[in-house]
Amino acid sequence: MSYNNFLYLLNDALSKQDIALALDSVKTFKAADLADILAQLPLENSQKLLLHLPARAYVFSYFKPEEQVKFAHGLTRTDLAEIMGEMPSDKRVDLFKCLDHEQQNTLLPALAQAEREDIRQLSSYVEGTAGAIMSSEYATLKPNMSVKDAIKMLRYEAPDSETIYLAYVLDEARKLLGVLSLKQLILAEEQSNISDLMATDIIFAYFDSDQNEVAKTIARYDLLALPIIDHAGVMVGIVTHDDAMDVAREEATEDFLKSGAVDASSKLSLKSAPILQLYQKRVYWLVFLVFGSLLSGIGIAHFEDIIAANIVLVFFLPLLVGSGGNAGSQSATLMVRALATGDVQFKDWLYLLGRESLVALCLGGTMAFAVSILGYYRGDLMVSLVLALSMMGIVLMGCLIGMSLPFILNRLKLDPASASAPLVTSICDATGVVVYLFIASQLLL
Amino acid sequence: MSYNNFLYLLNDALSKQDIALALDSVKTFKAADLADILAQLPLENSQKLLLHLPARAYVFSYFKPEEQVKFAHGLTRTDLAEIMGEMPSDKRVDLFKCLDHEQQNTLLPALAQAEREDIRQLSSYVEGTAGAIMSSEYATLKPNMSVKDAIKMLRYEAPDSETIYLAYVLDEARKLLGVLSLKQLILAEEQSNISDLMATDIIFAYFDSDQNEVAKTIARYDLLALPIIDHAGVMVGIVTHDDAMDVAREEATEDFLKSGAVDASSKLSLKSAPILQLYQKRVYWLVFLVFGSLLSGIGIAHFEDIIAANIVLVFFLPLLVGSGGNAGSQSATLMVRALATGDVQFKDWLYLLGRESLVALCLGGTMAFAVSILGYYRGDLMVSLVLALSMMGIVLMGCLIGMSLPFILNRLKLDPASASAPLVTSICDATGVVVYLFIASQLLL
Structure with a gap:
């Protein structure tokens, strides 16, 4: 079956309200591919499908900003708030910033208290800094834990963390004390103490560091994620390796366009921009x-x-x-x-x-x-x-x-x-x- | 203490054969920074320090190719073979390919049988393909294992794997059956079966795929690593997220230079190239x-x-x-x-x-x-x-x-x-x- 054929049948199933068939036909697709498929369906049908997808927030995160806004306009406030609640925090705040003022104001009350607070916090960082690309979902441990308890805690934190392969050890005031990898935890004795195991010579960046510097640091030290702290040493987020790759790519595009004397301050698609x-x-x-x-x-x-x-x-x-x-x-x-x-x-x-x-x-x-x-x-x-x-x-x-x-x-x-x-x-x-x-x-x- | 001052004292300690002092003064440095420091010391002293560093092969991997070759020339065959034995397989074969024919021939007998075989295998892949950037060190599991046994196996494989956060499930013929993350393993019941847990809709690339396509795939799906297979479905290696970032960066440089009508076929440093x-x-x-x-x-x-x-x-x-x-x-x-x-x-x-x-x-x-x-x-x-x-x-x-x-x-x-x-x-x-x-x-x- 050709791709166009597949799209036609999928669209047909959705038009006939046969959601089960539609879901079944896309079940082997990855989120990034699903986002591409949805973008090619008529808006009405793609919204129908999106709302029923098991990983809908994750798929939604893969849309380009302008597509997200287009979708957001067609969704009910409750649906949109639900999807945004499930999105990774960095993607959620990016979408929020793209919405117009009126939409932001109608949306906020529909969100949970924690998410509202999170959006308020993350949207306060200046564009182009570490704060603007970081995620607030990371795994934390306490210094006096045993390895066994730490693994238990990571299990508990897993659904809400961008990664559990790195865990950050914080004190009572959320100051960053050390970092520990899941690999270290798996290899350690169950009774060992976290504070003995953790690395204390931490590579980090401040929330107001340039995002290109953050991406370069991640590339230089081959990191999975970089902890971001404020100037008092309090941890405020992480930037992950895939975000760093996106930043590096954006930066390369910007430099490339400038080299051809094209204004690179705004991201425009050659294919769809006015x-x-x-x-x-x-x-x-x-x-x-x-x-x-x-x-x-x-x-x-x-x-x-x-x-x-x-x-x-x-x-x-x-x-x-x-x-x-x-x-x-x-x-x-x-x-x-x-x-x-x-x-x-x-x-x-x-x-x-x-x-x-x-x-x-x-x-x-x-x-x-x-x-x-x-x-x-x-x-x-x-x-x-x-x-x-x-x-x-x-x-x-x-x-x-x-x-x-x-x-x-x-x-x-x-x-x-x-x-x-x-x-x-x-x-x-x-x-x-x-x-x-x-x-x-x-x-x- | 300024950086130049630090370099001076470090060099002094090495000239006086005070290795313990030198090692102590660099113990908080990361491998990437150590490589920079070593490159700034006189060759004799930096070789002395390198040989005593605990993570010497890892530091060595961070040198630029031309620095690696310079170092390799000054090392005894045994030292070089030892360091190369400890290097990640993808970095090892890159260095091997940079050595001249005579050095290759003297070095090979000093390497262990497995490493020799690995070099022979990896160096056979065409430059610019997935095979040429992949690593042969990855964690594997068998489909009929329990989660408990799998975690035990990963513990055992950890020292020789680029990552244990992704494990590949292979059959007897090393055909790739599925992939499993350490996160899944940590969250699963100890008695569950691997073949029930693993994802079978695997994203992979062939050994002869273009390295840029591989990097794009890793970026698109936000992967930690991508399994590489041959055309019979047998797993031959992995490309990790940090390698993908290096490839993307190299590619951006190449395109940028071409945009200015500069031949980009060979990598030259503007600062040090003849x-x-x-x-x-x-x-x-x-x-x-x-x-x-x-x-x-x-x-x-x-x-x-x-x-x-x-x-x-x-x-x-x-x-x-x-x-x-x-x-x-x-x-x-x-x-x-x-x-x-x-x-x-x-x-x-x-x-x-x-x-x-x-x-x-x-x-x-x-x-x-x-x-x-x-x-x-x-x-x-x-x-x-x-x-x-x-x-x-x-x-x-x-x-x-x-x-x-x-x-x-x-x-x-x-x-x-x-x-x-x-x-x-x-x-x-x-x-x-x-x-x-x-x-x-x-x-x-």
Whole structure:
């Protein structure tokens, strides 16, 4: 049976109110796949199915935010409150924040007291921080417990915890004392004491740490979860490995879009976002980059005489100017990514600039050699010399601009990833025009 | 005590052979941090410290490949074999593959039979596949066991497994029957049977699956580990969540570098790679892109008369041509990333092209309006009209080229991520020159 066929039959069963058949036909699917299937059914039928799914809150968590909101609008207040009650706390608060003010206000009274409190707490953290992605459901132990009691306690906590593979040992004031893995517990003697077993050199993050730093810490130490504490040492949540992976992926997307001069501040689907929003994400950069091109134009206007006298120069203009932009884009790309992965730090700038100059000389030399042959063929020996010298200068400048721009942006408290290929290209183009036509004006007039 | 101060004292202790003091001073450090510290000590001293570290194989696994090889060269065959024996199987085979042929041959006899066999097996998998990143150390259970026996077995297997939080149920022929989490085991009755508890709708991958697909599967289903099987259903290894995160990160770096027209086939550190290798990673693309610029040059040469007659056209050349390249880069960037994250598929091309045309018309309209004012100011009404029409045409073409190039590359069995900003810019530049000067020649002569 093909996938489309399957969808058709499922939809048919739901339209005929045959819920049992529908449930039976999807029973082998994982939550992530079920979410995909539901998103492809007509809203009415997918709501019908969702409400009857055994793991409905878990499936619901897998929807994209805009789909969650769409579903939420069609559900009764009681159904929505029930599903939200069953959702993991981090996903629940994400959905809550996406709802409009009126919906939030009608929903809150329908939620249980504990969930209301939890939402209030979690939604108070600033977007982009550890607090905004953490979950408040984690397993805790007391320091004076025996291993046997601890395992019993974890059994009891299991349904309400994101993971029981790591348990956090807290004192009376909920201060984080230590961490213990279920593996350690399984391997230990039943009568041992938790405080003797737990690791006290804990890797943690503060609730106001940058979410990218949290993701990097989890990746660096290969952690299952990272405990999040406030500045008094009180534990407030955990960030799990799968959340870290989502953050890393989002961050990579953001950097990638910036590299292409696309505004990455809001998450938009290329497939479903409104045309006007896609337009907005791009128009500012395009208009901004016009100024770079205008500089090139002004450079050209300044040297109009030399161009008019040697129209062959125009033939080589795109080649020379383009090569500088391309070399500069390469430098900026290498630098932005190396900064993002932590391979280089800002203090390495001077050292890297020295290395880059050597690479640029090699690249420029190669390109100069190639272009001088072309120049000799289309012009004469002097043109060939102008081209070779210009190419060396342009590629060198391009590389140094590309390598420096991320650092300069950082100094200006801007994101170094905004040193996009188009921005570098625009700046290098303008510089290249001036270098090329200046050298030409000196040698050819 | 500052970090440099600490390094100095540690180095001093090691130079004086005071191993106990050195070990004591690093005892609170995590393996990942210890690896960083060792990499900053003189080789002789760091080797001395490494050999005495309790978790030395684990620390060693955290070194970058080139550091591992450097260390391996300085160790005696016995020490190296011992450390490799203690390393996780996936890290061990990675190191083995980095050693030169002679070292491999001297090392093999010093390894235990099982490790030799394991290396032989794991190193046979093709780079970039699941087999090449998987580990052969995982916990297994038999279907007819009781929960009590299973927990006992996991205790026994724990030291040699990457994780005991997931256990794989295999039959006599090591065919994968089911999977069970330690959480399930902890929550189950002691006398229950494993075959009744285990999940049989297993998410798995084949040993020859693409490693990026494996990483995506782990992220999609929020898995701790993914079992890898051969085409007969026999289990051959697992890929863990932290390996998946490394793969996702590597993949993001690769795509990012490609977007800047940097060859991403080999992993090079911007900080430590030889100048000549950095040169090689970039020169091919630069030279290749020259051809795009040459096309622009040829376009210009073809319209030399109209340029000579209206030298004001040159002033606007960078602006118009640049805008097409920038808009095209944006389109290509959005498309490449959406393909990489799975947000769009290749079958969506026509639909996306339609949407993109609308976005491009909006973008082109905005830009045309802006440039026509500039044109009127510097030229006359005719120039202004030429500029507006050209801008519309160039931005529209740029967007369609940027959106189509990833699809075309994919059809040619090339990586769509190679549709880099510089490549798109070069192609759009050439197209832009022709569009602009053609329109000018029609309206101005």
